[in-house]
Amino acid sequence: MTDAETIHHPGYRQPRFLPAGDAALSVELGDAIDETINARVVALEEALAARHVAGVIETVPTYRSLLVLFDPLVATHAGIAAAVRELWPPPERAAGARRLWRVPVCYGGEMGADLDFVARAHDLTTDEVVALHTAPTYRVYMIGFAPGFAYLGGLDERLVTSRREVPRPKTPPGSISIGGRQAAVSPPMEVPSGWHLLGRTAARSYDPRREQPFLFGPGDLICFHAVDAAGHAALIRAAEAGEEIVAPEEAGGAPSGATS
Amino acid sequence: MSGHLRFISGGALTTVQDEGRVGWQRHGISASGAIDRRLMHLANALVGNPLAEAVLEITLAGPEFVVEADAVRLALTGADFPLSINDRPAAAWRAHALRRGDRVRIGTARGGMRGYLALAGGLMVAPVLGSRSTHTRSSIGGFRGRRLEAGDEIPIGGDQDAAAPLLGCPQPPDFGGPVRVVLGPQADAFTEEAVATLLGAPFTVSVRADRMGAELDGPVLAHRDGFNIISDGIVNGSIQVPGHGRPVVLLADRQSTGGYPKIATVISADLGRIGQRRPGDEVRFSAVSPEEAIAIARAAADEERALIAALAPAADHAAPTTERLLAANLISGVVSGRDTSGEP
Structure with missing residues (x-):
């Protein structure tokens, strides 16, 4: 070549x-x-x-x-x-035609069972992992594997982590995970996964009750921001009531972190 | 007037299926739908439904239900299931007129794997993303996203023409014969020996076979270097080979994308052949070119149209006998896997 x-x-x-x-x-x-x-x-x-x-x-x-x-x-x-x-x-x-989604995430504890593991694996504090995970603008490469499951590129090099040796047969709905050089947003349903769980989002990437059942599409951009447990619970309630808790913005220019 | 079917037993795996979800795979939605579309079409044609109307797909051991509706026609196609209406044997491959209170029981298949039960007027479960098909893994569609169970009441559309002549299928199609594939999209990820083995060796359907896919026992297929590819889209019939080297024929409930190489793809005309093989049954593959595969698809569509055009008022009300089924090539096709289809 x-x-x-x-x-x-x-x-x-x-x-x-x-x-x-x-x-x-x-x-x-x-x-x-x-x-x-x-x-x-x-x-x-x-x-x-x-x-x-x-x-x-x-x-x-x-x-x-x-x-x-x-x-x-x-x-x-x-x-x-x-x-x-x-x-x-x-x-x-x-x-300018790209869409940017700002996705709220409740990190760690029972919301993100592997946050501590990922921090230890990279000799970081959990706060540092959250900071590294919320800093980039990710690119949605594809939707696959489960309804609305989004595969993202743009993970910070310092968070690159091999997938779990033993996949979990079920992971919580709305899991925010990383595996290898990739990151993902789970739909609001349990899916099997061998990736590391950092947190959960109340955003429902798939909801058949909505006129537009799916949020993300290939080429879209995603930024994460941390919310606390109370904020997450409030968002969950709003989302379950059918409220749209995330909406796309028009994004210009190249994504800062979405290089591979 | 409409009504419902009240289930005494759901059978081993009975789900509502139609043509599946079209246009949503790009969002991670599994297509699902009837494993054997031709048999679904025939069941619908026998009761005067549009060919794509939702039916019940039954697996190995059938359900039992009571009709709580006005007169409605019913027809069963597919594997060799014993069918009885009010404890009297009734023939498959023909329409029957049912009345309120009739009890329908479908036993354990004597050969084959899947049957299709159509009710005139269809099944009135709410469509999700344009389809009534059930995808149990994601709990989408059908009746509450799951298989039918005792106590379920499935609304039916109501027979608009219950007095119509009861049609029969004079020459039921068989589903034996080799399973034809088009090599690729990732045949080059395998050794030449692996491709030759796929096309030369007998495989058997393993116990790990469901609506998502059928894993095959037999010789192991070696990858050229590694078994991970960059995930891409999967079609109905993709033969994916994970690290263990055993081919998995992916079927209607497959995931939308996957990261294992796909050595070949079963052509749509032969998906029913795979779908009717049960654990332990033999599978042999043969390769056709993409051009031949398209010609076969077009011939199969013509054949299906001819089968439907040949439906005629059923002559007798007798139960199917082994002799009649043999005469129809049904048992021989299923049990021996011999090619009795006369196709090239």
Whole structure:
């Protein structure tokens, strides 16, 4: 890989088209967890949606791939690939179009069972861990694994922690966790996880009662801020009553901490 | 007039399913839906429903319920389940007219894994994200997000045409035969031997098989280097191979994304074949190209249309006999796994 573009761009020069059965095509844009590649995935998804390709049923953006599910009675792998090639490279989304979410977190104690462990593992105080975790602006790379479960990039190097040897079969709803170089926001339901639990949020990333059941999407930005137990309990009550306790802001410019 | 079904027993795993949640996988929602769409479509067609109407998917041991509604037609398709109405044996693959107070019992499957029970007018559970399908792991959809249990009362839509002729399926489809796959999306994460083994060796369905996926026992498939990939999207039929090297065919209730390499993908026309194999049953895979896979999907859709067009008023009311089922290739297809479909 010596050509000019790969030096400046970590993604592939051309997408790789990988068939996923008779009804899907995986469009792979790179081989790394990387903000630039992920931004291309998001941009490609938007461009493809705007194109209204016949037979496309839905698309699933992930770190470095866009999965295109299609109706094999209408479309073909080759037809989808041709549509993607015509859109390549997709236009970068304007920075001002990003959404920024400020997410309240109650850290430590029974809310974050692994805060002490993470602090000890890095020779930090728990306050320092909270400070390091609330400082960056994270990027949502993808939603997957469970309804509204958000995978975030941008974790401070000093908090990079290998996942637990023994995953927990259940973690509390709204868990705020870290694993390896990644961070995550859990939906308001119990999910299995091998990541370290730092705290919990009252924000409901998935709530089928809302007109918009999901909060976060790929390319969104997230900042965490600490709230105390009383504040958390009040937010939980408000959220359960159907109140929207977080709302997106328009964010400009590049995220400060969201480099990998 | 509508009413409900009152369940005496829920059976081993009975859930409300339809075509599944479309368009929400990007939000981490599992698609779910009937494992075998063709059999769901046939059950619905037998009672005059739209093909995508919600049905009950029953697994291995069926439920028992009482009809607390006005006249309604019912039909059962799929695995070889004994069906009785008021303790009298009744045939699968045809519609029956039920009246208030009738008691329906579905026993333990003699072959195959899953059956589809349609009620004319459908099941009136509230749709969630556009679908009535149950996803038990996230407690979404269906009846309270879970499998049916004794005491449940499932509202039904009501039969608008209860006096219609009772249709039967003269030639029920079989679900034996090899399971065809398209290699990839990550076949290159495996050794050449692993790909050859997948396509050459017999596997058996393990006891770790449910609506989320079926883990297969048999030869272990070796990764080229490591078994972690950067998580990406998963489709119905993705064959994922975790670190232990045993392939897992992911089905309707799969997670939306995953981080293990996927050596191949079962084509949609053959998902029912996997879905009807029970623990201990053999599975053999064969590879087709993406172009062939699309041609097979189109042929399967034509075949389904022909099957539905061939539904005709049922001639007799006799219970299915072993001879009749054998004649319909049903038992042979299920038990032996021989390819009796006549497909290429």
